[in-house]
Amino acid sequence: MPSKTFIVTGPTSGIGRATALALAKHGTVILVGRDPNKLAEIRRIIESSGQRAESVICDLSDMASVRAAAKQIIGLKLPIAALINNAGIMQMRPKKNAAGCDMSFATNHLGPFVLTEALAPHLPDGADVLFVVSAVEDPERKPAVAAGFRGGRFISAQASARGEWKPGGAKRVGFDAYATSKQASLATAMAFAREMPRLRFSAVEPGLNPTTNLGNVNPVLRLLVLVLVPLFRPFIKIMSTPERAARVITDIVTNDSGKTGVYYDERGRPMQGSVQIRDPQFQDRVVAETRAFLAN
Ligand SMILES: NC(=O)c1ccc[n+]([C@@H]2O[C@H](COP(=O)([O-])OP(=O)(O)OC[C@H]3O[C@@H](n4cnc5c(N)ncnc54)[C@H](OP(=O)(O)O)[C@@H]3O)[C@@H](O)[C@H]2O)c1
Numbered sequence: 001m002p003s004k005t006f007i008v009t010g011p012t013s014g015i016g017r018a019t020a021l022a023l024a025k026h027g028t029v030i031l032v033g034r035d036p037n038k039l040a041e042i043r044r045i046i047e048s049s050g051q052r053a054e055s056v057i058c059d060l061s062d063m064a065s066v067r068a069a070a071k072q073i074i075g076l077k078l079p080i081a082a083l084i085n086n087a088g089i090m091q092m093r094p095k096k097n098a099a100g101c102d103m104s105f106a107t108n109h110l111g112p113f114v115l116t117e118a119l120a121p122h123l124p125d126g127a128d129v130l131f132v133v134s135a136v137e138d139p140e141r142k143p144a145v146a147a148g149f150r151g152g153r154f155i156s157a158q159a160s161a162r163g164e165w166k167p168g169g170a171k172r173v174g175f176d177a178y179a180t181s182k183q184a185s186l187a188t189a190m191a192f193a194r195e196m197p198r199l200r201f202s203a204v205e206p207g208l209n210p211t212t213n214l215g216n217v218n219p220v221l222r223l224l225v226l227v228l229v230p231l232f233r234p235f236i237k238i239m240s241t242p243e244r245a246a247r248v249i250t251d252i253v254t255n256d257s258g259k260t261g262v263y264y265d266e267r268g269r270p271m272q273g274s275v276q277i278r279d280p281q282f283q284d285r286v287v288a289e290t291r292a293f294l295a296n
Contacts, residue, residue: 005030005078006253007119009060009112010087012038014212015132018246019084024051026254027081030073032115034059054078060087060111061097063294070118082128082253083119085112085185090178090215094163102163104174108181109160113188113290125198128253129189132245133263135205135238136175137183138274143208143238144179148172151274152183157289160184184286186263186273191283193261200260202252207240207266240266 004027010016011031020029024046031046031053033039039055046053054076058069073080088108095103101110116129123129136144139151153165153176160180169176186203193201248268265271276282 003027003079004081006081007032007073007083009033009058009085009115011042014214015206015209015242015245015249016084016086017042018242019086019249020053021046022243022246022250023082023084023253024049024053026250028052028054028078030076030078031055032058032069032073033087058111058115060115061103061106063099063106063110063114066111066114067118070115073119074122080119080123080127082130083116083123084130084132084249084253085116086132086249087111088132088134088182088214091174092172092215094174094177096163101161102177102181104177104181105160105163105184108178109184109188110290110294112185114294116188116192120192120196120199123199126200126258128200128202129192130249130253131185131189131201131203132206132249133186133189133203134179134182135265135271135273136179137186137277140274149175149179152180152276154180154183154276154286157184157286157293161293183274183277184290186277187283187286188290190261190263190273190277191280191287194280194283195287197260200258202260203263204245204249204252205263205265205271206245206248208236208238209240209242209245212242238266 006023007030008020009032011020012033023029031039043053043055056069056072059065097106135141136149137152148170150170153169165176189201189203262270
């Protein structure tokens with residue numbers, strides 16, 4: 001019986017699903033998701049291959065649900081080797097959660113933040129905490145700019161929660177919310193690496209994965225993408241697949257390098273974030289403001 005346990009958020013689709021299936025070969029997987037039927041399906045697939053999985057219901061946009069999920073995970077008393085904060089959304093029509101907070105900021109940043117802080121004291125020394133982020137946070141990232149992104153537009157945690165971003169952002173609705181929430185998440189990974197040296201924090205830019213459900217693309221367009229993507233993949237360096245992203249994530253959380261505070265690209269090579277993200281003061285400000293916001 002494998003002794004390691006891996007927590008994967010968002011295991012019901014795309015990169016998270018491929019990661020859960022890959023990690024099941026290395027130990028028990030705790031599947032953390034919002035849809036019980038989809039969780040049951042992925043759990044059945046893992047268990048039918050003779051591997052072990054547990055499922056925990058969690059809506060990452062709802063902090064009470066996240067805290068309850070953390071409690072349930074701790075109660076399982078499994079030897080946690082890694083937490084993979086993968087779940088995320090990109091909304092073309094920004095919504096608010098029940099508490100009136102911007103849905104992207106809540107799901108992509110606040111939820112993983114609360115989950116990580118609740119679990120961290122219960123993780124053994126050397127455990128991995130990995131955040132799946134996005135290079136669209138960098139306003140100088142050429143493919144992201146070409147797609148219409150203008151980088152993270154962080155004003156403050158309070159402003160992000162209200163759905164307000166630095167002026168001069170993207171024309172496409174939802175892009176600033178997504179880029180800013182992923183920037184906040186990346187800043188958190190880097191700040192936590194300095195704050196909690198007994199754990200290993202990392203962040204991964206998983207590459208462009210157009211075949212996942214991110215962005216709720218309309219079904220006809222998705223079909224077109226599924227047909228065209230294989231033709232272009234060899235020519236576009238940043239293009240990836242959920243399986244490849246899963247391999248990169250699995251390598252990071254199963255190696256013994258002991259490295260912390262590293263941001264990896266779609267091939268698992270260290271990369272640099274935006275100028276802002278490289279500034280430890282910015283990283284610490286995001287964490288401090290997020291804590292203050294959550295305390296209220
Ligand atoms: N695809 C890309 O090109 C790309 C590029 C850069 C970064 N990323 C990042 O990669 C990660 C995975 O994205 P993906 O492309 O695999 O997208 P996906 O196929 O849409 O998967 C997203 C996962 O997150 C879960 N999720 C969404 N909202 C949630 C909530 N409120 N509570 C709990 N779970 C929730 C979804 O659950 P349901 O199945 O219930 O909807 C699903 O399992 C995200 O963090 C994304 O930002 C993706």
